[in-house]
Amino acid sequence: MIQQFLPALEAEIKEQKLGESPQELYEPIRYLMQLGGKRIRPVLCLLSYSLFKGDWEKVVPTALSIEIFHNFTLMHDDIMDKAPLRRGKQTVHEKWNDNIAILSGDVMLVNAYQYLNNCQHLSLAEYQHLLLRFNRTAAEVCEGQQMDMNFESRSAVTVGEYIEMIRLKTSVLIGLSMEMGGILAGVDASKAKTLYEIGERIGLGFQLKDDLLDVYGDPEKFGKQVGGDILANKKTYLLIRALESAQGEALASLHAWLAAANPNPAEKVRAITQLYTDLGIRAETEAKINQYFDLAFEAIDQLNLQSEQKEVLGKFLSGLVDREV
């Protein structure tokens, strides 16, 4: 069944209902939506729904709203971050221009709400609750992006602030994906909350794994340049923890590399990676990731699933956890 989710979502994306004119407004949406990706969020929504109900096909359009929303945030974030590439292709603001990326993104957010507007089987109160959760989460994702931008111009960021930023920017939407599956299936508030927490924790582990793979990933599998975060002096979990825990010579060396005007890229990546390893940051980050994943798996028990459903969920989440790309 779970193998059918992705094809069903891709078929829905191919038929995505959008306006037609002016084409500058709608072409970028089709372009970005069809760049691919793993569609983790709507797949999680469908998976979560199917833990409780069999007729998952009918909530495919509603699940897609999360993927549209996610891609809207990518379109606008890429403008703000001046990112040239997304999934190896030109970003929308690069291929068209900033104004088109702003306005197409706006229409995309509206389109996400229209896809959400597809669940006729709920009561008004249930639907309004779903919208409330969607709206709150959407605002939180924006809060996370603003925090991320603020961090760039700040000298010091604590681990607590960093975790809160990635929770808002990434994890709450993964949490909502699972919660929405539950709400659509009519689960009670306590189960909905548990589903959210599973997604949120998986999301935190997932994002920290991103930070880790950017340093320690296998260059052949990783798909993008290993060490990109190091070269950009990006305040990742690893850098923040290294700055907190390094002392004496190690700290001086770290600061020197961060301040270096035109360092040799390969040398900088090698040196900081070595510092991370020596300071135990690699092991520490792996432990932190496992801690979040363990918390997610523990929460599964609270759902009182039948063993078959429990196995399906556990297997899918393990797949997310074990990824090396």
Next chain:
Amino acid sequence: MIQQFLPALEAEIKEQKLGESPQELYEPIRYLMQLGGKRIRPVLCLLSYSLFKGDWEKVVPTALSIEIFHNFTLMHDDIMDKAPLRRGKQTVHEKWNDNIAILSGDVMLVNAYQYLNNCQHLSLAEYQHLLLRFNRTAAEVCEGQQMDMNFESRSAVTVGEYIEMIRLKTSVLIGLSMEMGGILAGVDASKAKTLYEIGERIGLGFQLKDDLLDVYGDPEKFGKQVGGDILANKKTYLLIRALESAQGEALASLHAWLAAANPNPAEKVRAITQLYTDLGIRAETEAKINQYFDLAFEAIDQLNLQSEQKEVLGKFLSGLVDREV
């Protein structure tokens, strides 16, 4: 009663429920919402509701969603148009920066949906219909803005294209404001459509009057520079019609002024204004405006209102029509 709408809306705006942190995200929303304005859209929504039901207070938050949406479009349009001022004050992207204006605007659109999410007295089907209409209109407003931007780089724009652009950019939202009042009051589909049409026509007349006042407004009352559109070579209804109807010397003179590299501003405004008048464009535009307003007033009869309600609506719309600022 109608005198109570604006204070009720302003009170709701003062208490507007937004997140708190990061403040860069929420301050610009409060700033823009509190720059003032006539709040025509939510007032029209409340007025429309009160034609059919007395308890208008309960739909104030829902009506406010349209004002929040409208201000969201202003925040993003001002980035795209590189506008320095809005209602005589710095625009958000000027006071903060482009990224903050993009992201604050995004949260504002989400906030509009949360205010819309306040009507507990509808059925699910009615609410989903309202959302469908809101979503379609929101997309149309973006379509209008994209058309407007496209027109800037085009040499020729027809009257038909121009009317369609202002219909999308301005009128459909005024139409929706009135329709939403009706939907919230539970009117049938035919009356809802009529309310929409009244608003749409008023909106068309309203926007053309904007074009007219920019040329022929009383400088003491108008509040902004008379002739601003002329100096910017803006393709307004007046310029498009002048280019269509001028011949010989008048056409040559018009083209010369449009192409002039560093014209004396006062002379250019005076010359083109004179050309408009000579070509009969002023009278023609006034006739076109009156035509839209007449169509709006004619449609009122289809609502079968009691004479008192009819008078209230007619009086309010006349106030919009007769404005000189």
